[in-house]
Amino acid sequence: MDTHKAKLILDKYRAGICSEEELALLESWYVDSQSADIDLISEHDLIAVKNDIWNTLPVHNEAETIPVKKIKLSTPFKYWVAAVALIILSVSIYLINHNDFMLKVNNKFAAAHIKPGSAKATLTLANGKTIVLDNANNGVIAGQNGASVIKTNGENLSYQRENNTSSVETINLLSVPAGGFYTLTLSDGTKVWLNSKSSLKYPTCFVGNERRVELTGEGYFEVAHNANQPFKVKTKGQVIEVLGTRFNINAYGDENSINTSLLQGSIKIWAQDIPAKVLSPGEKAILADNALSIQHSNVEDEIDWVNNDFIFNNSDLCSILRKISRWYNVEIDCPAELSNMKFSGKISRSKNIQQVLNIMELTGSVNFKIEERRITVMP
Structure with a gap:
């Protein structure tokens, strides 16, 4: 902030037209002598503001009517007493009359210890072994029934199909904790983004006449097209079938509904005894209270988390x-x-x-x- 703007805020304060943000900034100058911006204000201006505050205090007016015994003090001691009194008065005024500002200050310090989410997840292999991916090095981290499990870029897990002749699927589980996210590329080329507190259960290689995975929490899918092997996503209460498309599913247990938003392609949704419904791009299916409804929606907003x-x-x-x-x-x-x-x-x-x-x-x-x-x- 430049000197001109600092003086402008002081002028607005004296005129009584400060915004809340400007008043908060002025208060921070007043109580924080370590502020980098305080050097922009002259000592004369700071004293003038403090005098303004002092003159508005009821206790100041009342004190003038109370007779007190005068004590002669040396000049250095006068300054010392005045400085201590001003500090005590400033802190008292601040604590009593600026609770909202104190709340913001306390929040600022507390918030410094709360970090945004980052790439973190745990992979559970078919044999029960778990791998904490945020601690694993990039590269091949496991081999599973004809597929290599590869970690890349610190936040993506991919499955590369090799020689798989087995007719039995080997199931893995990718779990993302609170404060985390992760991306996954399945053996068929389908890409999945998993949000915080979400998990996906899937085979290392797809066999049979369908590709089936199971989701809890929230996931965004870009499904590789394969007309001969439909892709199905199972969540609590519904199954979604696609051939090749882009869609988002929000199926957290603490939400009041399961929301499925379609960005591209076409999907069919089954939900318990409810007749199947087909979604078109730009539509969102809402499953709540044993009813499945479809509405138009700004589906790009539904994948805000994918774009961070x-x-x-x-x-x-x-x-x-x-x-x-x-x-x-x-x-x-x-x-x-x-x-x-x-x-x-x-x-x-x-x-x-x-x-x-x-x-x-x-x-x-x-x-x-x-x-x-x-x-x-x-x-």
């Missing part, structure tokens, strides 16, 4: 907080009385968690308190 973004498009508070909780691996309870609040915005998932929460705080309708890895929502 959060996109909120009139989204309800509780669904937003569940996304944040999974990605940053924190605990958040959404109060029932706030569940109908709606928010819109876009921000990178690589941002600090406080920056994400600030989008909602800017509305003035909700605030957040961060304590270690727990976040409290306050109206």
